[in-house]
Structures are given as C-alpha cells and as structure tokens.
Amino acid sequence: MGVFLLMSNEMHKVLSIQSHVVSGYVGNKSATFPLQVLGFEVDAINSVQFSNHTGYGYWKGQVLNDSQLGDLMDGLKSNGLDKYSHLLTGYIGSESFLLRVVEVVRHLRTVNEKLVYVCDPVLGDNGQMYVPKEMLPIYRDRIIPLANILTPNQYEAELLTGEKINNLDDAVRAMTLLHAKGCDIVVLSSSDLGSENHLLALASSLIDGKRKCVTIKIPRFKQNFTGTGDLFTALFLAWMSHTQDDLKASLEKTIATMQAVLKRTIEHGKSLGNEESTPGNFELRLIQSKEEIEKPKVVIKAEVLNI
Amino acid sequence: MGVLRIMSDGIRKVLSIQSHVVSGYVGNKSATFPLQLLGFEVDGINSVQFSNHTGYGYWKGQVLNESQFGDLMNGLRSNGLDNYSHLLTGYIGSESFLLRVVDVVRHLRKVNRNLVYVCDPVLGDNGHMYVPKEMLPLYRDRIISLSNILTPNQFEAELLTGEKINNLDDAVRAMKLLHAKGCDIVVLSSSDFGSEDHLLALASSHINGKRKSVVIKIPRFKQHFTGTGDLFTALFLAWMSRTQNDLKTSMEKTIATMQTVLKKTVDYSEGLEIENSSSRKFELRLIQSKVDIENPNVVIKAEVLQT
Numbered sequence: 078m079g080v081f082l083l084m085s086n087e088m089h090k091v092l093s094i095q096s097h098v099v100s101g102y103v104g105n106k107s108a109t110f111p112l113q114v115l116g117f118e119v120d121a122i123n124s125v126q127f128s129n130h131t132g133y134g135y136w137k138g139q140v141l142n143d144s145q146l147g148d149l150m151d152g153l154k155s156n157g158l159d160k161y162s163h164l165l166t167g168y169i170g171s172e173s174f175l176l177r178v179v180e181v182v183r184h185l186r187t188v189n190e191k192l193v194y195v196c197d198p199v200l201g202d203n204g205q206m207y208v209p210k211e212m213l214p215i216y217r218d219r220i221i222p223l224a225n226i227l228t229p230n231q232y233e234a235e236l237l238t239g240e241k242i243n244n245l246d247d248a249v250r251a252m253t254l255l256h257a258k259g260c261d262i263v264v265l266s267s268s269d270l271g272s273e274n275h276l277l278a279l280a281s282s283l284i285d286g287k288r289k290c291v292t293i294k295i296p297r298f299k300q301n302f303t304g305t306g307d308l309f310t311a312l313f314l315a316w317m318s319h320t321q322d323d324l325k326a327s328l329e330k331t332i333a334t335m336q337a338v339l340k341r342t343i344e345h346g347k348s349l350g351n352e353e354s355t356p357g358n359f360e361l362r363l364i365q366s367k368e369e370i371e372k373p374k375v376v377i378k379a380e381v382l383n384i
Numbered sequence: 385m386g387v388l389r390i391m392s393d394g395i396r397k398v399l400s401i402q403s404h405v406v407s408g409y410v411g412n413k414s415a416t417f418p419l420q421l422l423g424f425e426v427d428g429i430n431s432v433q434f435s436n437h438t439g440y441g442y443w444k445g446q447v448l449n450e451s452q453f454g455d456l457m458n459g460l461r462s463n464g465l466d467n468y469s470h471l472l473t474g475y476i477g478s479e480s481f482l483l484r485v486v487d488v489v490r491h492l493r494k495v496n497r498n499l500v501y502v503c504d505p506v507l508g509d510n511g512h513m514y515v516p517k518e519m520l521p522l523y524r525d526r527i528i529s530l531s532n533i534l535t536p537n538q539f540e541a542e543l544l545t546g547e548k549i550n551n552l553d554d555a556v557r558a559m560k561l562l563h564a565k566g567c568d569i570v571v572l573s574s575s576d577f578g579s580e581d582h583l584l585a586l587a588s589s590h591i592n593g594k595r596k597s598v599v600i601k602i603p604r605f606k607q608h609f610t611g612t613g614d615l616f617t618a619l620f621l622a623w624m625s626r627t628q629n630d631l632k633t634s635m636e637k638t639i640a641t642m643q644t645v646l647k648k649t650v651d652y653s654e655g656l657e658i659e660n661s662s663s664r665k666f667e668l669r670l671i672q673s674k675v676d677i678e679n680p681n682v683v684i685k686a687e688v689l690q691t
Contacts, residue, residue, distance in 0.1 A: 099427045100460055100463075101465075110420050114421075116671065116672075116674075122433075123404065126430055126433070128459025137456055137458050138452075138456055139448070139455075141433075141446070145446055149445055152434065152443050152444035153407055156442060156443075156664065158406075357464065357465060364423065365423075
C-alpha cells in the first residue's frame with residue numbers, strides 16, 4: 078500500500094468548507110470519503126445542509142451564514158483544534174461568506190505557515206455564472222493570491238483572467254496570469270479544447286521560479302454528472318500531497334479514479350433502466366469505488382508540455 | 385421476523401440521524417466512515433453542527449430543530465430518495481425531535497417494509513441522565529417497539545426496563561424484557577459487572593421465537609473516550625447485515641475493531657504533549673484504523689450463553 082501511510086509524522090488534516098447533501102454526492106459528500114480513504118482526516122464545515130443537490134429542481138434544507146461560520150471557527154480556535162495541513166473550499170454562495178473565508182485562510186496560516194489552501198473558485202460553467210457577480214472580484218483580487226492550488230474550469234479561468242481561452246496557447250497563458258497573481262499550482266480541470274471525443278485538462282506549476290505544465294486527454298461522457306468537480310479537487314489535493322507535488326503523477330491518478338467512478342456510475346444508471354434519466358440515477362458511485370480511489374489504475378498518461 | 389433479512393443483492397443504504405462535529409469523532413463523524421468502508425452508502429442528517437463535542441467544555445455551532453428535520457425528509461421524499469435498508473439514530477436532544485423520528489421510522493417502513501431500524505437509545509451513562517427525562521417514556525413506549533436493533537448501555541437498559549442490573553442474570557432478564565417490547569436484537573454495549581480488568585458486552589436475539597445470547601469480555605482502558613458508543617453501533621449494524629444476523633461473529637468483529645481503534649488512540653496520545661484532561665488528546669484514531677475496520681482481526685471470542 079501507499080508509502081504515504083508510513084509517513085506518520087506528517088499531518089494530513091483537511092478543513093473542508095463545502096455543501097452537505099443528505100442524499101447523493103456533491104460538495105463535502107463527494108470530497109470527504111476519498112480523502113479519508115487516502116489517509117486524510119477531514120474536518121468538514123457544511124456550508125449548507127440540503128436534502129439533495131439543486132440539480133433535482135426541488136430540495137429543502139438549511140444554509141450556514143457567515144456569522145455561523147465564524148462561530149464554528151471560534152469553537153475550533155478556542156480548543157486549539159485549528160491546526161490544519163490543508164484548507165479546501167468549493168462552492169460558496171455569498172459575498173459575505175467568501176469574505177469570511179479570507180479571514181479563515183489568514184488565521185489558519187498563522188497557526189500553520191505551511192498550510193496549503195486548495196481553492197475551487199466556483200463561479201459558473203459553460204458561459205453562465207451561477208453565483209452573484211460581486212463574488213468575481215473577491216476571488217480574483219483576494220482569494221487567488223492566498224491560494225496554493227486553484228482548480229478553475231475553462232469558463233472560470235476566463236472570468237478570473239479576463240481573457241478568452243480558444244486554444245492550448247491561450248490556456249497556458251491564462252495559467253501564467255493566474256501564477257502571476259500568486260497561485261503556485263493551477264489546474265484547468267476541464268476545457269473544451271480537446272476533440273469531439275475528448276476533453277482536455279491542464280495543470281501548471283510555478284514553484285521556486287520553475288515552470289512546469291502537463292496536459293491530459295479525458296474521454297468525454299455524454300451523461301451529465303454532478304459533484305465531479307468536487308471529487309476532482311479532493312483527489313488532486315490528496316495526490317499532490319502524497320507525491321510531494323508531482324504534477325504529472327497527480328493528474329494521472331486523479332483522472333484514473335475519476336474515469337473509473339464515472340464508468341461505474343453510467344453502468345449503474347443504465348441498469349436502473351428508467352426511460353427518463355433522473356439526477357438520482359446518476360449520483361456518483363463513490364462508495365462502490367473504494368478500490369479505484371485507493372489504487373488508481375493509470376491508463377491515460379499525461380504529457381509534459383514544452384513551454 | 386423476516387424484517388431483518390437483508391438480501392445480498394439488496395441495497396445497503398443507511399439514513400443516519402446523528403450529531404456532526406467539525407473536529408473529532410462522535411455521532412455521524414464516528415459512524416459514517418466505518419459504514420462507508422464496509423460498503424454502505426451513508427446519508428447523514430446532522431442533528432447538530434458543532435465545532436467539537438461537548439466534552440471539551442466549550443463549543444459553538446448550530447442545532448437542527450424538528451421542523452428543519454421535517455424539511456429534509458420532505459426533500460428526500462419528494463425526489464424518491466427515501467428508500468433505505470437501515471435507519472440509524474443516536475443521541476437526540478429533544479422530545480419534539482424524537483417524536484419526529486417516530487414519524488420517520490413509520491414512513492421509511494412504508495417505502496421499504498424490510499427497513500432495519502438500529503436505535504442507540506441515548507439517555508445517559510453511569511447513573512446520570514443527560515437528556516430531558518421526558519424522553520425516557522418516548523423511547524420506552526414508542527421507539528423500542530419500532531426498532532429492530534437496540535444498543536443501550538447498562539444504565540439505559542435499567543431505565544428502559546425499570547429493573548436494576550447487578551449481574552449476568554439480571555442483564556439477560558433485562559434483554560428479555562426489551563425483546564418483549566418488540567425489539568428483535570438487543571445489545572448491552574457495555575456493563576460494569578465484569579471484573580476490574582474487563583467490561584462485559586452482551587447481545588441477545590429473539591427471532592422467530594428463537595432466543596440466542598452471547599457475551600464477550602472487553603479489556604478495560606483507563607482513559608475516557610468519546611464517540612465509542614456511536615462507533616460500536618455503526619460497526620454492529622454493518623456486521624449484522626453482512627453476516628445475515630450472526631450475533632456471535634458480529635460481536636467479535638465489532639469488538640475487534642473497537643479494541644484496535646482504542647489501542648491506536650491510546651498509543652498516539654502518549655506521544656502528544658497535551659494534558660491528560662484534554663478531550664483533544666483522546667479523539668478516536670478512526671481514519672488511521674482503516675485496515676482494522678475493513679478486516680477486523682478477531683482475538684477475543686464471544687461465548688454463547690445457555691439461557
């Protein structure tokens with residue numbers, strides 16, 4: 078098994094601020110189990126508790142406001158429970174909550190200066206924003222400089238850099254711009270720069286002045302899934318930590334697990350045999366994919382880009 | 385009763401209504417990961433979200449009220465997400481919430497008549513009640529008759545039966561009384577009439593008129609842990625399901641995992657420079673015990689009682 082389990086002196090403890098759904102796999106429900114299986118303690122702050130994800134069209138539940146987030150942080154601080162190796166944030170629904178996250182990053186870094194902040198800057202997808210537009214400047218000007226690992230999709234990278242991405246060169250340039258804003262590692266978790274059959278994911282690091290870029294082809298699925306971005310970011314966090322920032326290996330392992338989970342999800346969805354494909358039929362088969370999370374079988378290799 | 389028969393091709397999906405703590409391992413934080421590792425989907429309804437468990441003396445967070453709980457159930461129902469193999473409940477803090485649980489059991493059983501309801505009737509410990517005393521008659525008269533598996537500690541079994549338990553015979557009689565109230569399987573998860581070095585746990589089943597009882601000796605630890613009851617109940621649920629209600633094997637595997645987790649917790653605490661009085665020192669080393677959860681190494685055997 079993993080060499081990483083032997084490095085018992087190192088702390089593997091993630092504070093993950095994301096949504097919780099009772100049923101299904103998005104947000105913390107999608108991120109926690111894989112991280113735990115890969116040896117991380119996951120302290121989850123649930124920014125919402127919903128019955129199910131909003132893609133169903135109908136849902137019920139509760140939303141955590143910024144002052145309640147402050148309360149939880151106060152409880153952790155007061156008991157000396159605020160030492161983390163990683164902070165992970167995903168979908169955040171309001172400006173005030175995001176501003177509170179800025180304070181949380183700063184505080185956690187005073188407790189552990191080596192804190193790795195992994196930020197999925199969730200703004201929208203496919204040309205549509207689904208958070209208030211006031212959040213864009215906060216991500217761009219205040220969050221990104223604090224983040225170590227940023228995992229935007231193509232649309233989010235365009236919003237954050239103000240530059241359209243039409244080809245591989247544009248994508249590399251966008252990642253360069255994001256590095257310039259202070260972010261060590263940028264992953265374009267999906268882009269439509271591939272082909273009809275493939276998406277393209279790119280990862281770029283700028284550490285100690287050394288730039289490195291890799292790209293990987295991801296077979297497209299026709300089916301639409303929810304929670305895949307959250308799963309991607311969690312897996313990438315884990316593998317970057319376990320491989321000491323090996324960009325290529327981390328991307329390969331992340332994609333290998335993702336593909337296995339999606340394949341199993343599709344097969345299960347089809348086996349349910351309903352004419353109409355309800356969101357419930359295509360909830361990620363995460364619990365059933367424990368082995369592929371633990372030991373991803375790398376089939377698709379990443380390529381190092383010469384830039 | 386056929387109620388407890390879990391078909392091997394059936395669903396393994398638990399609705400778990402328990403506390404959530406950001407840091408540490410009690411309630412759903414203690415139950416979810418082991419159940420997931422053992423192949424169960426776990427839909428957690430977090431009855432509270434606290435920074436840490438209350439044993440620390442200081443904590444912050446939010447409490448779910450019964451109407452918010454009702455909202456979540458409404459969301460699940462409306463989307464057809466309410467088909468569960470198991471319902472698991474632990475600590476519940478108010479009468480009104482517990483009354484809502486009664487409705488939930490009835491409803492879930494309408495959706496799946498084979499639903500197994502596993503109830504840890506948390507009332508108190510060591511002679512002290514720590515929930516409002518109005519909850520006792522609710523558990524005794526309304527919950528127990530709905531539950532399939534009940535996991536009281538000695539004090540709770542005394543409260544629920546109204547009989548003092550001073551020895552093994554008393555314990556067996558108490559379990560019999562609980563069977564008479566309609567509960568197929570009763571586990572006395574810990575009792576203090578073992579010896580100085582050992583606690584005793586007992587399990588008793590009454591299925592199709594056939595009674596079976598087993599007892600197992602558990603080495604005592606000097607330390608006080610939190611979340612162990614929640615872990616016990618989750619593990620027992622998993623093993624009863626996986627062994628088709630093999631009481632002896634389920635107890636042995638549950639105790640095997642528990643002992644390893646507690647030993648790891650104690651070993652780890654010895655390297656920490658924290659006062660012994662701190663709750664932080666003895667948080668369960670659950671994530672680090674993954675292999676021991678997946679493959680419990682049975683050292684202590686249970687004995688079948690002739691009753």
